[in-house]
Amino acid sequence: MNDASPPQTRIQREKRELILEAALEVFSTFGFRGATLDQIAQQAGISKPNLLYYFPSKEAIHTELLDRLMDSWLAPLDQLDPAGEPRKELRAYILRKLEMSRDFPRESRLFANEIIHGAPRSTDALTGRVKSLVDEKAEILKHWMAAGKLTKMDPHHLIFAIWATTQHYADFDVQVRAVLGRDDEGRFHDAADFLERLFFSGLDPRA
Amino acid sequence: MNDASPPQTRIQREKRELILEAALEVFSTFGFRGATLDQIAQQAGISKPNLLYYFPSKEAIHTELLDRLMDSWLAPLDQLDPAGEPRKELRAYILRKLEMSRDFPRESRLFANEIIHGAPRSTDALTGRVKSLVDEKAEILKHWMAAGKLTKMDPHHLIFAIWATTQHYADFDVQVRAVLGRDDEGRFHDAADFLERLFFSGLDPRA
DNA sequence: TCGCCTTTTGACCGTCTGGTAAGAAAACGC
DNA sequence: GCGTTTTCTTACCAGACGGTCAAAAGGCGA
Numbered sequence: 009m010n011d012a013s014p015p016q017t018r019i020q021r022e023k024r025e026l027i028l029e030a031a032l033e034v035f036s037t038f039g040f041r042g043a044t045l046d047q048i049a050q051q052a053g054i055s056k057p058n059l060l061y062y063f064p065s066k067e068a069i070h071t072e073l074l075d076r077l078m079d080s081w082l083a084p085l086d087q088l089d090p091a092g093e094p095r096k097e098l099r100a101y102i103l104r105k106l107e108m109s110r111d112f113p114r115e116s117r118l119f120a121n122e123i124i125h126g127a128p129r130s131t132d133a134l135t136g137r138v139k140s141l142v143d144e145k146a147e148i149l150k151h152w153m154a155a156g157k158l159t160k161m162d163p164h165h166l167i168f169a170i171w172a173t174t175q176h177y178a179d180f181d182v183q184v185r186a187v188l189g190r191d192d193e194g195r196f197h198d199a200a201d202f203l204e205r206l207f208f209s210g211l212d213p214r215a
Numbered sequence: 216m217n218d219a220s221p222p223q224t225r226i227q228r229e230k231r232e233l234i235l236e237a238a239l240e241v242f243s244t245f246g247f248r249g250a251t252l253d254q255i256a257q258q259a260g261i262s263k264p265n266l267l268y269y270f271p272s273k274e275a276i277h278t279e280l281l282d283r284l285m286d287s288w289l290a291p292l293d294q295l296d297p298a299g300e301p302r303k304e305l306r307a308y309i310l311r312k313l314e315m316s317r318d319f320p321r322e323s324r325l326f327a328n329e330i331i332h333g334a335p336r337s338t339d340a341l342t343g344r345v346k347s348l349v350d351e352k353a354e355i356l357k358h359w360m361a362a363g364k365l366t367k368m369d370p371h372h373l374i375f376a377i378w379a380t381t382q383h384y385a386d387f388d389v390q391v392r393a394v395l396g397r398d399d400e401g402r403f404h405d406a407a408d409f410l411e412r413l414f415f416s417g418l419d420p421r422a
Numbered sequence: 423t424c425g426c427c428t429t430t431t432g433a434c435c436g437t438c439t440g441g442t443a444a445g446a447a448a449a450c451g452c
Numbered sequence: 453g454c455g456t457t458t459t460c461t462t463a464c465c466a467g468a469c470g471g472t473c474a475a476a477a478g479g480c481g482a
Contacts, residue, residue: 017428019428019429019479020428020429023429037332037333038248038332039246039248039249039328039332040249041245041246041248041249042246042247042248042249042332044468044469044470045469045470045471046468046469046470054430055430055431055432056431056470056471057430057431057432057471057472057473058429058430058431060470060471060472061428061429061430064471065470065471066469066470066471095418095419098418117331120327120331120386120387121246121328121331123386123387123389123390124246124324124327124328124331124386124387125244125245125246125249126244126389127389127390127393131389131393134389134390134393134394135393138390138393138394139393139394139396142394143394156420157420158418158419158420159412159416159417159418159419159420160420161408161409161412161413161418162405162408162409164394164395165405165406165409165410166409166413166418168380168383168384168387168391168394168406169380169383169409169410169413171383171387172379172380172382172383172387173375173376173379173380175379176375176376176378176379177375179327179330179331180327180330180331180375180378180379182330182333182334182338182341183330183334183341183345184375186334186338186341186342186345186346187341187345187346187349187350187371187375188371189346198369198372199372199375201368201369202368202369202372202373202376203372203376205366205368205417206368206373206376206413206414206417207413207417207418208417208418208419209366209417209419210366210413210414210415210416210417210419211302211305211365211366211368211373211414211415212302212365212366212415212416212417213363213364213365213366213367224458226449226458226459227458227459230459251438251439251440252439252440252441253438253439253440261460262460262461262462263439263440263441264441264442264443264460264461264462265459265460265461267440267441267442268458268459268460271441272440272441273439273440273441
């Protein structure tokens with residue numbers, strides 16, 4: 009009966025969460041076009057019209073999911089502390105991102121799917137929030153490099169490399185598992201070791 | 216009238232190529248479910264029934280595309296020469312992969328899309344051709360590391376890191392462009408510089 | 423128990439989509 | 453030029469999909 013801001017009864021809050029959880033599962037597996045409302049409703053254990061009682065459209069569910077996702081997805085980068093010790097900060101950032109790939113692979117895949125298809129529903133966020141935050145943190149990296157705390161390299165591309173290598177373990181999980189052999193349960197641990205070595209030492213042996 | 220191996224008249228060969236080219240464009244942009252036969256037919260400049268005269272189904276087009284893709288996609292890794300100079304070989308591999316992301320982004324996205332969605336049409340290839348080749352090349356990397364030519368690190372994860380960082384520039388192109396600022400034409404050049412520095416020196420400054 | 427508001431459902435609709443049928447139009451061998 | 457095969461088109465279909473509607477069911481205060 010009321011409108012925007014906190015429009016929720018207890019049941020509405022619960023059901024919306026239930027639906028978003030189900031939608032995350034289905035969207036991350038089949039993509040936006042590939043997912044159907046029937047699938048999401050079934051996953052949530054409710055009927056399709058009931059689902060549409062809580063969200064006006066398929067698109068609305070997807071959008072809400074992306075909106076919420078964006079915050080938690082940027083959080084690790086946001087935590088990069090300009091006052092901290094450079095190498096320690098970066099190591100922590102890389103590990104946090106890797107942990108997110110391990111613990112929230114569906115979120116990662118949802119996001120990856122959106123970007124691969126040209127970000128039709130989140131271009132604004134990319135040129136806005138994402139770009140601002142990356143620019144801000146790139147500046148910090150630049151200062152650290154100028155101060156001789158890190159090897160000089162393009163800070164934007166460094167952030168891309170951290171995203172790419174860590175999210176790879178969520179987005180391309182089937183491939184990683186296929187190549188490593190089916191039941192490699194230690195892959196995230198190995199990845200953590202590897203990434204630390206790669207990012208901080210590189211391949212050139214002289215130490 | 217005849218059957219399998221070289222079943223083609225000149226027109227059939229040409230039209231099939233035309234269709235595959237159109238399908239690559241559409242599939243890589245919208246994904247398998249997101250693409251429609253009408254779209255592909257229109258892109259190819261023919262009618263939908265005519266398209267289905269050359270391919271039995273939507274799935275058949277996609278499968279053929281993936282099959283062809285796989286070879287060229289693995290080619291750079293295949294060229295890694297066990298007899299070559301380790302750092303030179305790896306540098307060449309990284310650059311070749313980056314060039315492929317620059318020159319064939321549609322192919323990269325098609326592949327990424329397939330993997331993200333759980334590789335429903337190419338699991339065999341992953342556990343077969345891909346795994347074999349990666350295992351073989353990982354062995355080479357291991358020897359190089361044992362011989363002190365490269366820093367010791369997990370060779371499988373090293374290959375993943377090369378895939379992730381280079382393909383990122385094709386698969387996440389919109390994001391890269393959004394973050395760097397719209398018309399960054401030098402991004403592939405910068406990426407090449409950056410990746411060389413990252414992979415060979417790492418972030419720890421001591422040289 | 424009654425009345426009111428919220429929640430849920432079954433039936434339905436228009437559109438889109440992959441795919442088919444049947445015949446017209448080219449292309450080609452002779 | 454003619455008959456045959458290949459190529460292409462118009463019309464169509466059955467199922468799936470996003471979404472609507474009216475009414476039933478449930479929750480809850482008085």
